[in-house]
Amino acid sequence: MDKILNxxxxxxxxxxxxxxxxxxxxxxxxxxxxxxxxxxxGLFFSHMPFLKVNGIxxxxxxxxxxxxxxxxxxxxxxxxxxxxxxxxxxxxxELDKNLEKGIPTGMLVGVYHLTYFPVPYRFxxxxxxxVVYGKQNDKYFISDPIMEEFRTLTYxxxxxxxxAKGTFAPNGHMxxxxxxxxxxxxxxxxxxxxxxxxxxxxxxxxxxFGVKGIRFLSKKIRKYxxxxxxxxxxxxxxxxxxxxxxxxxxxxxxxxxxxxxLQEAAExxxxxxxxxxxxxxxxxxxxxxxxxxxTGRIVKNRNKADExxxxxxxxxxxxxxxxxDFFKKLKKSIS
Amino acid sequence: xKATEVPQDDANMMQGKFRxxxxxxxxxxxxxxxxxxxxxxxxxxxxxxxxxINEKIASTREKVIxxxxxxxxxxxxxxxxxxxxxxxxxxxxxxxxxRHLKPRYFNKLSNDTLLKYAEVFELSVSELRDLSLVRSExxxxxxxxxxx
Numbered sequence: 001m002d003k004i005l006n007x008x009x010x011x012x013x014x015x016x017x018x019x020x021x022x023x024x025x026x027x028x029x030x031x032x033x034x035x036x037x038x039x040x041x042g043l044f045f046s047h048m049p050f051l052k053v054n055g056i057x058x059x060x061x062x063x064x065x066x067x068x069x070x071x072x073x074x075x076x077x078x079x080x081x082x083x084x085x086x087x088x089x090x091x092x093x094e095l096d097k098n099l100e101k102g103i104p105t106g107m108l109v110g111v112y113h114l115t116y117f118p119v120p121y122r123f124x125x126x127x128x129x130x131v132v133y134g135k136q137n138d139k140y141f142i143s144d145p146i147m148e149e150f151r152t153l154t155y156x157x158x159x160x161x162x163x164a165k166g167t168f169a170p171n172g173h174m175x176x177x178x179x180x181x182x183x184x185x186x187x188x189x190x191x192x193x194x195x196x197x198x199x200x201x202x203x204x205x206x207x208x209f210g211v212k213g214i215r216f217l218s219k220k221i222r223k224y225x226x227x228x229x230x231x232x233x234x235x236x237x238x239x240x241x242x243x244x245x246x247x248x249x250x251x252x253x254x255x256x257x258x259x260x261x262l263q264e265a266a267e268x269x270x271x272x273x274x275x276x277x278x279x280x281x282x283x284x285x286x287x288x289x290x291x292x293x294x295t296g297r298i299v300k301n302r303n304k305a306d307e308x309x310x311x312x313x314x315x316x317x318x319x320x321x322x323x324x325d326f327f328k329k330l331k332k333s334i335s
Numbered sequence: 336x337k338a339t340e341v342p343q344d345d346a347n348m349m350q351g352k353f354r355x356x357x358x359x360x361x362x363x364x365x366x367x368x369x370x371x372x373x374x375x376x377x378x379x380x381x382x383x384x385x386x387x388i389n390e391k392i393a394s395t396r397e398k399v400i401x402x403x404x405x406x407x408x409x410x411x412x413x414x415x416x417x418x419x420x421x422x423x424x425x426x427x428x429x430x431x432x433x434r435h436l437k438p439r440y441f442n443k444l445s446n447d448t449l450l451k452y453a454e455v456f457e458l459s460v461s462e463l464r465d466l467s468l469v470r471s472e473x474x475x476x477x478x479x480x481x482x483x
Contacts (some may be wrong), residue, residue: 011356012356013355013356013357028347034358044437054417112415118349118350118353119350119480119483120349120477120480120481121348121349123415124415146353148353148370165420165424166419166423169423191384203459222472235387238380238383241380242381253357253411256357257358260366263366267466278366279364286336293376295376296375296376296380297376297392299380302402
């Protein structure tokens with residue numbers, strides 16, 4: 001079977017947003033990455049000391065994988081068809097059938113065996129999204145939102161990444177637009193998205209999430225050198241920066257993206273207050289970058305515990321205050 | 336952040352395979368994206384993470400050569416796995432995989448079980464068994480990994 005769909009690819013900063021945006025464009029719905037991110041309430045913060053990966057507590061700047069996707073389809077009333085397959089060969093057959101029918105198909109893959117990825121980025125991370133839009137001989141045509149251009153994978157390579165193992169194992173999961181709504185009711189969806197993010201950042205009554213979570217991390221990080229010793233403290237801290245700056249996640253990057261969303265939202269809702277706030281959140285993003293600079297230095301001098309930990313903790317408190325103020329104003333501006 | 340201030344610190348982490356779009360503000364106060372080749376603080380933590388991985392691979396190899404661990408332990412580290420993940424890829428129980436890291440269990444493994452490991456590591460069974468391969472394999476530094 002040879003079939004290549006006329007699919008337009010746009011690069012994005014985060015794979016989940018990017019795939020949704022690219023898939024919808026195929027059906028004539030133009031919706032930007034920041035819009036998907038904002039409506040899907042992709043901005044978040046959590047620090048969970050008891051949940052460890054490789055023995056290091058998890059700090060995250062995003063909701064769990066798949067959540068943005070779920071929310072966007074609900075809030076914009078787009079029907080997606082979703083399937084997992086227990087047999088890899090069947091999963092590949094079903095993909096071929098979709099392509100035959102002219103359906104660009106999104107799917108989850110692991111990045112460790114993704115041959116076109118730069119090697120330093122190839123860890124066992126399984127919640128990466130991409131779209132397959134064509135097949136010619138043994139080659140599948142891939143729109144990977146992280147990449148600037150189209151890529152290809154062989155049958156064997158694609159099958160392997162679709163059946164990566166471990167946390168968030170994709171099990172051949174694929175999804176596609178079943179019914180496109182034609183026109184979108186953006187206004188309502190934007191307001192829902194903003195409200196949800198404000199609630200996530202301000203109101204969750206557990207100290208590990210949102211603004212409270214940032215203060216919680218500040219308290220922890222201040223005690224790291226004393227409690228853990230220099231080397232372990234540095235590796236704990238390194239995890240935070242990696243979570244903050246690695247592709248697809250990002251503390252600062254997400255704040256900037258949220259600013260872009262608010263600027264677009266200001267136009268759609270004809271609400272100039274949102275435009276002012278779009279600049280304010282850019283300033284918060286800058287503070288997160290300052291935090292990355294300090295913690296980066298801690299990681300680099302990992303053999304001695306110095307006063308940088310206090311500076312990092314202080315900066316987090318400052319960020320928490322800024323974000324608390326910001327999300328309160330944001331909530332007010334749409335109510 | 337202003338578009339003109341988006342950092343372009345290239346440490347070859349992305350190997351020229353892509354640049355990362357960064358949302359930033361242009362001179363008219365409109366959000367736009369600028370593609371970045373990297374940023375020093377991020378490059379440094381990635382470097383550190385890879386250095387730690389490479390150190391662990393090297394020290395595990397020493398233990399394999401000294402006969403304290405089986406070759407599976409070395410290939411596990413080289414593939415950035417842990418026991419749990421390797422168990423999932425091989426379809427074996429976790430406690431069994433843990434056992435197979437010890438030479439005295441490894442040496443008694445059946446060909447079928449060895450084949451399961453060998454397939455995951457993309458080796459032949461005889462390569463998996465071959466200690467001289469472990470000994471002679473060149474371990475790339477982080478810089479060599481980046482420059483591929």
